[in-house]
Amino acid sequence: MPKIKTSRVNYPDGWELMEPTLHDLDAKMRQAENDPHDGKRKCEALWPIFRIAHEKSRYVFDLYYKRQEISRELHEFCLEQGYADANLIAKWKKPGYERLCCLRCIQTRDHNFGSTCMCRVPKHLREENKVIECVHCGCTGCASGD
Known part of the structure; x- marks a missing residue:
């Protein structure tokens, strides 16, 4: 049954x-x-x-x-x-992804040149006084080194 x-x-x-x-x-x-x-x-x-x-x-x-x-x-x-x-x-x-905002930011198929989203770039490597918002989720920075 x-x-x-x-x-x-x-x-x-x-x-x-x-x-x-x-x-x-x-x-x-x-x-x-x-x-x-x-x-x-x-x-x-x-x-x-x-x-x-x-x-x-x-x-x-x-x-x-x-x-x-x-x-x-x-x-x-x-x-x-x-x-x-x-x-x-x-x-x-996983190490390096502790502060990841969303999965779309690390999918290379969604970005130009097969890279990841701008919010994954550490703050010390970005241009100064420039506010970056992720197009996918609005994140301002989710790199683990920040």
């Missing part, structure tokens, strides 16, 4: 700890998606969404890897349910 799928999700232990924060970030995400983008460039309309997605992933990453306050089971649950970006967290664990 086949298994019956239910719509109920079994939350792991410790979910009560992070649930309010994740729901607040979900509410911010919904608000950012519905905000009018009159007068903004097309790419600028997506920047708040990228920032909130980064914040959610960083929250789960910090709870598991930095503070060790949640279990492995809860961490994997958050990744499976889409509360955090598993690929972005995998990059944060």
Whole structure:
């Protein structure tokens, strides 16, 4: 006899700890998606969404890897349910990518000359008094050496 799928999700232990924060970030995400983008460039309309997605992933990453306050089971649950970006967290664990803002900034196919985004250039190698904003996510600098 086949298994019956239910719509109920079994939350792991410790979910009560992070649930309010994740729901607040979900509410911010919904608000950012519905905000009018009159007068903004097309790419600028997506920047708040990228920032909130980064914040959610960083929250789960910090709870598991930095503070060790949640279990492995809860961490994997958050990744499976889409509360955090598993690929972005995998990059944060590698040296040189600890402060990466989004995955689009390191994909060479999206940039001229097969390089990475300008926000990945360390501040000491940039021109002075020049503000750089990433076209993809609005990041002003996510190089690990900054």
